[in-house]
Amino acid sequence: MGKEWSGPLERLDDTRVRIPRAYKAGMRAEGVIFADERLLASIRLDQAPEQVANVAFLPGIQGASMAMPDIHWGYGFPIGGVAATDPKEGGVVSPGGVGYDINCGVRLLRTNLTRVDLQDAMQRLVGDLFRNIPCGVGQEGDIRFSEAQEREILRHGSRWVVAQGYGCEEDVEHTESGGCIEEADPDTLSPRAIERGRGQVGTLGSGNHFLEVQVVEEVYDEQAAAVMGLRQGAIAVMIHSGSRGLGYEVCDNSIQALRDAPARYGIELPDRQLVCAPVESPEGRKYLGAMRCAANYAWANRQVLTHLARRTFERFLKASPKALGMELVYDVAHNIAKIETHQVGGRSRALCVHRKGATRAFPAGHPELPARYRAIGQPVLIPGDMGRYSFVLAAEPAAMERTFGSACHGAGRVMSRTAAIQLARGRSIKKELQSRGVFALAHGRDGLAEEQPDAYKDVSAVVDVVHRAGLARRVCRLRPLGVIKG
Template structure:
């Protein structure tokens, strides 16, 4: 597979346009990562390059692995005026899945003596697991207000602080959400799921900052070696999944109606300016608000636990970034400013210094780019660069990326053993599902150190800090 690629530099590989491709496909990663990527990634990235109205290139980040239609770790931008499309599979089923990181103001020594207590208290108060329900019940009016208001709505309801909002993409509220485009079924699924973590790879993790790569930026972010932070990874729960499922079907019909030749059925899409395209964007933006509200409520629950167990903790929000979205953004393409619909599926937005959409706090550093690793390896904080705006529509990796299917992982590990082995290393896991833990075993993921190094060297984002897990609440 790598033989089909032209190597541009040590971290950049290009598939020049083949039959039907409007633009090249570009893969980022060192040679070992690109060699190890499943063949499907290249095939999928090439197929995305065949969709109408795609601009510049179809990208795969260093953590890319195959997904539904689009690779996970894929980035693609479309021009509405050039017949560009929007695709539910290009956003992903867990719309606006993302990570937020909270600074505790505590060092390891403060947490170590109460570690099991903290783990148990978090596990008791954070609803987690497949189909878990929270304490919040929304009626139809409340649900619509949430879908329009996002984290701003959550703060108005008393979950969190107004100052959190400056530290969330879109200031906590995605414009253009249209709850009327979200089906009754999708809303029904979400009624009891606000403030829940969900299952699988979603987590709430207490982490220690074990290494700083850029002291100036770390200081500006408020992090130093030995600090303890809390990271929360989850998305729009049942609502986002239902929206993805329903619009995929509508897009299959729309693609046919508009005569879009799909290289793969899973790439179902609709012209941005079509009715289905616009309806999906309205529904997807509502799902973004759902995810932002959900992470905001989980933050509030986390603060309540810390207030009891470790009252000295602060829990200031560093930032909240999503990695499954389609956003209308301005980008420089061949010297020309263009407004494009940027799909990031398992890719983190990574705006560099002085980007107008960033809060003043990040004007000099670029935005924090929050990367999960696994419950037994490092996670990372990176920062956006100006260069990534020219390399990948300002996007970077979103995690380590799976190297093994969930099914294969459950045949390779047993959840109980994974938990015991991690406990020996001082990492406490709390999860309702042994099977889930086996599926998420650290060995089922790529080498996160290599992935973030490649992201840094390729220029997609800059390494700022390394985090190691201490406590992980896992779906």
């Protein structure tokens, strides 16, 4: 933490550098970081590259231990880390490769509205969204589910909440994995995890979670944008949230439960935060069963948040759902481990792909994509900061060849919260944002200061590398107009 990294980074091409296997005895694969020279300067500022090397120790790792251009220091795995292991070769699953906020993710809703429709109304609309969507620490919503209902959510994800009236069938189709990973096992969860999940479905949370009203500012790929229902000048809504307290508790419980597993299975690790167990072991299966519950919970959470956003727009504009056309473009997870089929050494293999701060990116033609995106590739949603922009990309074939179908997930902080608050002293971030045409509301006293645009990297630099590396191509850029934060 905090110390500059001085290990070897060998440039492979203009978007990739390598940490050779020889760097540390025990690495089972090389490390590969997707970054250009500009990003590399900031990547070296902390120990994230060391974490890339550490992840290469995991048994059964395939290809390389990888990191996306938004890499920064995390617990065990770096944020931006991607690692695939083969269960048939003793491959492991590690809670550190997923993180505390299991299935933290992003979804984007398109609308029939244009900027002109909301010209004078944005401030009031943001006020309504802020009132109607529970956000911030300790805020509860009106929508309550019983424990039995929570268990349905854990098993069936957003499919179940849609069946209860919180959305439509198309929402499920346009959610990664149809909003539900099979083989989620609520019986693997502790009563405490279940208890922590009560009352938090349909809550945004705090920190970097947000709901933004955005405008499509620039379109780079007209055809793909049209398929996604996005056009220049149109209004869209982006939601960033995860599995709330339930996911945090599942991760915490799992790290405890797996503490002795590496010794039991003879796995030597350079960092105890990489605790793991073979995918095909009772411990590994139990973690995956619990993690899938949390993933399903997160999809249900974002689905209920979507319902609340739609209802707010309908009431505010006194318009029908059909007139508003608030359809889900897509929903992606960026903290997850999934069993997926990939080609390795000319063979098709089922691998456990960890994406921690990385987004799935399946290209055109992939069988898991819904019909709408079969020809253009999966939408990859990359939020930036609340003052500048976010991006929509479409997955490209090279992602399957190079990153087990993965791309970046966001901008990444460059400034601590304390430093950001100090930088904001004597200023009104709210007014500064307003002068840039962004109405922002946050519960916490320092919420906007902590999350000010300067606290984040410029996401366009991250997206640029992903585009040039052929992992996903730019489709459009979105600019925030209204923001609610916890």
